[in-house]
Amino acid sequence: MTFVWPLALLALLVVPVLVVAYRGQERRRAAGRARLAAQGLVVPESSQPGRGRHVPAALMLAALTLLLLSLARPEATITEPHRExxxxxxxxxxxxxxxxxxxxxxxxxxxxxxxxxxxxxxxxxxxxxxxxxxxxxxxxxxxxxxxxxxxxxxxxxxxxxxxxxxxxxxxxxxxxxxxxxxxxxxxxxxxxxxxxxxxxxxxxxxxxxxxxxxxxxxxxxxxxxxxxxxxxxxxxxxxxxxxxxxxxxxxxxxxxxxxxxxxxxxxxxxxxxxxxxxxxxxxxxxxxxAWTARSEKREVTSWFAAAAAVLLLAGAALSILRSGRVV
Missing domain, CATH: 3.40.50.410 (von Willebrand factor, type A domain)
Structure with missing residues (x-):
């Protein structure tokens, strides 16, 4: 795969930053919950669902990654049948x-x-x-x-x-x-x-x-x-x-x-x-x-954008089902 605007890939640097920020936020939430649980104000963390709570965030992060990739206008070599x-x-x-x-x-x-x-x-x-x-x-x-x-x-x-x-x-x-x-x-x-x-x-x-x-x-x-x-x-x-x-x-x-x-x-x-x-x-x-197979380079930006939209909607839907809010 190649990109029309490869410099736009630098935008992907924001992804690890968001991962670090998300993990930091999770640690702070866990620490706060632990303090409240010690006072008997919330249910202890051990009784809550485990890694599944990270799925909505992971889906939204994947959607963001695809959107950032689409900014670089990706191209793929696609083999298509032609009558020639x-x-x-x-x-x-x-x-x-x-x-x-x-x-x-x-x-x-x-x-x-x-x-x-x-x-x-x-x-x-x-x-x-x-x-x-x-x-x-x-x-x-x-x-x-x-x-x-x-x-x-x-x-x-x-x-x-x-x-x-x-x-x-x-x-x-x-x-x-x-x-x-x-x-x-x-x-x-x-x-x-x-x-x-x-x-x-x-x-x-x-x-x-x-x-x-x-x-x-x-x-x-x-x-x-x-x-x-x-x-x-x-x-x-x-x-x-x-x-x-x-x-x-x-x-x-x-x-x-x-x-x-x-x-x-x-x-x-x-x-x-x-x-x-x-x-x-x-x-x-x-x-x-005769049908022949011809390989052509096509821009597939729309494919990335469509996949990102699907992941974003899926992440938002799961988040609403779990917590009643998107984020």
Missing amino acids: GTVVLAFDVSTSMGAKDVTPTRLEAAKAAAASFVRRQPAGIRLGVVAFGDSAVVAQQPTDDRTMVLAAIDRLSPQGGTSLGQGIVAALGAIAGKPITVPQDDSGSLDGVDVGYYGSAVMVLLSDGENTTPPDPLAAADLASAAGVRVYPVGLGSPQGTVLQVDGFSISTALDEATLQQIAQRTDGQYRSATDAAALAKVYDSIHL
Whole structure:
């Protein structure tokens, strides 16, 4: 334990002085009682209660000691549990996310549920946003500023194709705080890519799972697994599919659950499908971030003052019960 104002501890010197004064007073009382007892005016001391009569005074002295300690503003190191970590919301913003088999659209439902999730997170959680189509971009680096995260989500709009691998890699880069270079070829290989280890991070991958562009999303999932990042894919759309009208063309699109399920399996995450915003909101409730113990120095003056008040009241109550007066 430490003290903000250690010099205030000098006030404790008054405690032994009070102890000596109390003992002196007790001796004088005992001597006076003995004289009166010899004259038959009071009951002899031997028939009176023993050390119990000192309890009220001891309690009040303890209360005074705690109050004097509180003047020095004591601090204690307290270990408290905190939910900590980083959550990156990776949004598929390809054209197919404009489909209306999820009300009002796949992307809008994802944005609404994600915004609700952001507002519920405790202060210890950092949130980031990644948008991916044919390529991927970090729309918002992980931050504890919820306003910036919500603004980044609100700006998202559907366009282009889908690269699940690019989305996962970009999200890993956001978690790592550095860009991750993906080989510029059609092999889909991510061999030799170094990310690091981030066991307290989670990625939520919101997509219909229709991958059209390298790298291989399963290779990207293996990269996330090696980095200790769990991926929670959220499937948006229906397996039966729907037809989307884009610039006068009819585009068939359906939910590819198999790919998203494999991504979850390889990263120790969980796959969930969401047919509407309400179902999607439940997905976020299944995300479990690690609890960590953090030691922080806190001023505990109020604790000392409260304990002193309890002791003072107890001492006063006992004194009144024994003698009819406080002191």
